[in-house]
Amino acid sequence: MLAGNVLAPLVSWATPETLKNWAGNFAYSTDRLYPAKSIVQVQELVRKHQNLKVLGTRHCFNSIADSTHNLISLAPMEEVIGLDPKARTVTVDAAMRYGQLAPYLDQKGFALHNLASLPHISIAGACATATHGSGVKNGNLATAVAGLEFITAGGEVRTLSREKDGEAFRAAVVHLGGLGVMTKVTLDIQPTFQMQQYVYENLPLAQLSDHFEAIMGHDYSVSLFTDWQRKLISEVWLKRRLNEGGAATTKSESETADFFGATPAIKNLHPIAELSAENCTGQMGVPGPWYERMPHFRMGFTPSSGNELQSEYFVPRRNAVEAILAIEKLRDSVTPHLMISELRTIDGDDLWMSPCYKQPSLAIHFTWKPDWPSVQRVLPQIESALAPFGARPHWGKLFTMAPATLQSRYEKLPDFREMLRKYDPQGKFRNAFLSTNLYGA
Ligand SMILES: Cc1cc2nc3c(=O)[nH]c(=O)nc-3n(C[C@H](O)[C@H](O)[C@H](O)COP(=O)(O)OP(=O)(O)OC[C@H]3O[C@@H](n4cnc5c(N)ncnc54)[C@H](O)[C@@H]3O)c2cc1C
Helix, strand or coil, X not given: CCCCCCCCCCCCCCCCCCCECXXXXXXCCCCCEEECCCHHXXXXXXXXXXXXXXXXXXXXXXXCCCCCCCEXXXXXXXXXXXXXXXXXXXXXXXXXXXXXXXXXXXXXXXXXXXXXXXXXXXXXXXXXXXXXXXXXXXXXXXXXXXXXXXXXXXXXXXXXXXXXXXXXHHHHCCCCCCCXXXXXXXXXXEECCEEEEEEEEEEECHHHHHHHHHHHCCCCEEEEEECCCCCEEEEEEEEEEECCCCCECCCCCCCCCCECCEEECCCCCCCCCCCCCCCECCCCCCCEEHHHCCCCECCCCXXXXXXXXXXXXXXXXXXXXXXXXXXXXXXXXXXXXXEEEEEEEECCECCCCCCCECCCEEEEEEEECCCHHHHXXXXXXXXXXXXXXXXXXXXXXXXXXXXHHHHHCCCCHHHHHHHHHHHCCCCCCCCHHHHHHHHCC
16 A cells, blocks of 8 residues: 555555455455545646556446556545535536445435446446446436546546436446546436335246336336246346325335235345345335335445345347246356346446346346356356347446457447447556456457
């Protein structure tokens, strides 16, 4: 760690050994981590160094955030800059975490459209990789971005907005960490709302063939969990919006009735039914604020590290059932290494490097046991099974897809490279992950 007035190390992250990501499966290639407490400090660091990357909350499972040279963190800056009730936007420091912003917004009478499975991730890091929640009409979290402020490789402050900058803005929102240092993000907000969460058990997989759209569109946000065995979706999580009067906005039958053959849970459940639901958000239809129902895990529960690996693939929603059945055929290869899989839907968007670009999508997610050699052997089978659907991997999770294949699935990639060249001509923010996946053969 280098030290100095601007360059004091982030002691809380600096383990005696190596700086690692949240899951502990990836050790960053340098421990030179500089905290920046102001935009001027960010500019100084950017001007001073030939090569650097920004670390968010370190929740990616691969090397996307890595640097062999220098890392910087904006974690010391985590404030709300301004709420504009008329424009329905909030502007925040980019390093702020969703879990910090959400209660503030709720208290002011506002909400975000969606959240990921956990609220501990930074807004900048989440949007950089097109992190998503679920809901047939919900775009990923980056689709809520209305404006960005960032520091270019030359140290200049630049802004881009949805309103004024059109394609340049849509190019920049899902930037994979290659564009510069995001310092502020403006997000769309809406009036706050309450939600209820209901969990059902043992949905026959066959129901998806006939009723996929009805099941996934039943509520504002729907997640299916499975270990791919017994031709069952082990849990269905329905997240329902209540309107101002407190009534559910989705018409529902009696909550004690079956759901396409699944039966209502009789107690709160963890996505892995054998584990304690203590840290999960409220279920059994108990109403609560949007930010305490949309994530699966409570903000108050802050795991500092994980003991799992994750992979996720996006396929066009029109191919959802075929893709699910293709993975189900691999069950005996997949399940031994799996903790749980989750199926979610995400609406299409117009953000160039989003896996949901112009494509309403199904995301097939795998939480793996922490055994990379085994996972590494299974991923090519999954990628091959999903190849007919042009699957795109989650930018922040583990995949083995050849760069040429990945590149062929992003029609705007040549334009994205051009945009990176404009703001970062010398490749100051480029690392091995970007060189391989965006430029490699
Ligand atoms: C337990 C767990 C649950 C998860 N659940 C979900 C989920 O429900 N849905 C989903 O889609 N994903 C999920 N993820 C993945 C996660 O949301 C993404 O990996 C996300 O990118 C993590 O954000 P981060 O701030 O931790 O990013 P980091 O890993 O720290 O960084 C990610 C990228 O963002 C860049 N970056 C970060 N901050 C800045 C900045 N200020 N300026 C420029 N670039 C920046 C980094 O350089 C890097 O390229 C989960 C991950 C974990 C560990």
